[in-house]
């Protein structure tokens with residue numbers, strides 16, 4: 397009987413479960429969508445039980461397809477980072493999860509940076525921004541003190557799903573760094589931070605490595621999904637760490653560009669001591685003693701989703717990309733800034749909002765589509781520029797996430813960035829990375845490089861067109877100025 401591994405990617409728009417064999421061949425991929433609730437401007441919440449239900453449903457679909465042919469050897473996870481899940485002493489959910497792109501905690505993030513000073517970067521590798529977990533706990537202390545007092549455990553999304561599958565509560569180092577409560581150099585929760593901000597130590601889950609074996613699926617989980625009871629479940633990691641594995645970015649001068657709900661530009665780092673001083677995030681990798689830095693655009697793919705759902709609900713993403721292709725480079729001088737949820741890197745500004753600039757009496761629907769795609773890509777160039785300003789050598793850019801499904805967008809990325817773009821044969825980097833963690837946990841491979849050589853499969857290089865890159869540099873130069881022009885207006889609008 398064949399043996400497979402499952403990689404569970406708990407994204408923001410959907411859970412995607414990938415089933416792979418020993419040769420890295422994808423046997424099946426299943427996806428279950430779930431909603432994000434925006435109960436107030438800037439608020440983004442999800443129901444953790446939607447994640448569990450979606451995950452079990454996707455696994456069930458895979459198990460039906462492979463029934464009698466194969467068993468699952470190992471399972472692991474990649475999960476949206478920073479989102480806060482809180483459980484009471486009975487391990488029941490206290491309130492909906494507050495997500496990584498929720499902007500309500502700007503005041504708390506500012507309080508942390510002003511009152512803890514440079515130490516927050518020294519200890520955690522990160523400055524506080526609204527999306528991180530600690531500011532959310534401080535928001536609860538102030539705004540929902542009863543809920544805060546009831547907390548027995550906090551955790552991140554994939555930790556909750558794993559708890560419901562195994563009955564065990566813990567988190568791994570890559571997700572723990574994203575809380576800004578972990579001492580990144582000493583691999584432990586920082587008592588100094590916890591004491592200063594009055595977060596009880598017992599709220600923090602036990603720390604484990606991403607490849608650590610956590611347990612077997614609970615009896616009821618096997619009943620609901622058809623999973624074999626001896627499938628080993630491994631901890632997994634934050635989605636960007638796991639995506640870096642799934643894209644083969646390890647000890648490499650390639651960088652990662654992900655267009656999922658968020659947009660991420662990520663580089664492998666040898667140590668947590670980088671020159672970025674909190675401008676870029678610094679995170680523990682899902683591989684022990686490895687680190688990575690990254691910049692995050694809060695609403696990359698989400699801006700396109702918002703645009704589609706608001707103006708073209710009947711059309712598909714592919715339709716919108718085709719419309720964009722009908723417009724010209726520069727979208728007839730129409731610019732879009734994707735700040736619909738505020739922005740994290742490089743501005744860390746929860747109050748900024750999206751904009752269209754340069755609408756003329758010749759602007760077409762196609763121009764609007766193209767402006768959205770170009771605006772998202774310029775916001776990723778903002779992240780690449782931080783690496784360039786710090787003289788980071790960038791070889792190829794590995795492009796993943798839903799945005800990498802479009803060849804047109806991949807070429808547009810190459811032209812805007814002026815760099816070679818390489819897509820994975822299957823764009824689901826985090827799901828493949830999670831399956832690789834399971835494969836390593838099951839000891840299918842002797843080391844990570846052997847695993848990468850078998851599981852990571854690239855398409856051909858897409859090279860930039862120098863003429864287009866020269867034009868895009870001029871457009872990007874103007875795009876980059878829009879933030880400072882609209883920031884005072886966005887601030888004033890909050891006072892209306």
Ligand SMILES: Nc1ncnc2c1ncn2[C@@H]1O[C@H](COP(=O)(O)OP(=O)(O)O)[C@@H](O)[C@H]1O
Pocket residue numbers: 406407408409410655656657658696697698700701713714717797798799800801802805
């Ligand atoms: N065919 C497509 N072409 C280009 N972009 C797409 C396509 N399908 C989806 N997308 C983009 O991908 C995003 C979802 O990417 P995904 O990696 O699945 O996100 P997440 O992991 O955050 O749930 C959507 O918001 C959309 O903008």
Ligand SMILES: O=C(CO)[C@@H](O)[C@H](O)COP(=O)(O)O
Pocket residue numbers: 407408409475476477478496497527635636656657658659660677692
């Ligand atoms: O906040 C971050 C990383 O710091 C986001 O990248 C989240 O981890 C969500 O990822 P996607 O749902 O876009 O994959």
